[in-house]
Amino acid sequence: MLGMDTIAKMTERSTCRISFVPTPVRSLRSDAARNRESLLAAAEAEFAEHGLETSVADIARRAGVAKGTVFRHFATKEELIAAVVARYLMTLSDVARRLSDSAEPGAALLEFLTMAADQRQQRDLTLVMSASAEDLHVVQLRDQLHADVGSLVDRARDCGAVRQDITGTDVFLLMCAPVHAVVYLSDPPPDLWRRYLAIIFDGLRPEGAHPLPQPAPNWS
Numbered sequence: 001m002l003g004m005d006t007i008a009k010m011t012e013r014s015t016c017r018i019s020f021v022p023t024p025v026r027s028l029r030s031d032a033a034r035n036r037e038s039l040l041a042a043a044e045a046e047f048a049e050h051g052l053e054t055s056v057a058d059i060a061r062r063a064g065v066a067k068g069t070v071f072r073h074f075a076t077k078e079e080l081i082a083a084v085v086a087r088y089l090m091t092l093s094d095v096a097r098r099l100s101d102s103a104e105p106g107a108a109l110l111e112f113l114t115m116a117a118d119q120r121q122q123r124d125l126t127l128v129m130s131a132s133a134e135d136l137h138v139v140q141l142r143d144q145l146h147a148d149v150g151s152l153v154d155r156a157r158d159c160g161a162v163r164q165d166i167t168g169t170d171v172f173l174l175m176c177a178p179v180h181a182v183v184y185l186s187d188p189p190p191d192l193w194r195r196y197l198a199i200i201f202d203g204l205r206p207e208g209a210h211p212l213p214q215p216a217p218n219w220s
Helices: 004-019 022-053 056-063 067-073 077-099 105-122 126-131 136-158 168-174 193-204
Strands: none
Touching (some): 022 056, 022 067, 022 077, 022 126, 056 077, 077 105, 077 126, 105 136, 105 168, 136 168
């Protein structure tokens, strides 16, 4: 029969062993989070450079992981595409919300549009966004971004920084326009889109504004 001292020592040893279990679990979770972020960054770069023809193997190679690691995080390529778009939309929403309490709403709106165009110039995800247009999570995030942009526009309009007939939907639809304005040039300067952003933003200002020929579209 085991004595009480022996049982106490065994219990103490067992407790010590158990107390170390959470550490590797946390480490594994951190590794998984880092791998997922690396995969999303690699996928975004590959899709922007090579379009939807990019293979999962190419993405894994760029991220420095095995192909199987990709499928441990994303069951299908379509799921990975949706995750890339979701990450992009959340980044823009975060910026819009950060600027929403700016003391200068007009400058805040211009800063947001500059950041959005710069992001698009660096990583054109037009085809990827079209491919994930029906994904429920992407739709929800797109609607959230639309609302966040609308809040910026409302504040800018209320303080007279943009014309009274401009809506959040107008500005949301113009976000990509500065970059797309130069796509037909064979070798445009990297920052040429800034010229067209300035032209667009001047068109939003109330000075010298003329009535618009059509009402703003509804967002649905």
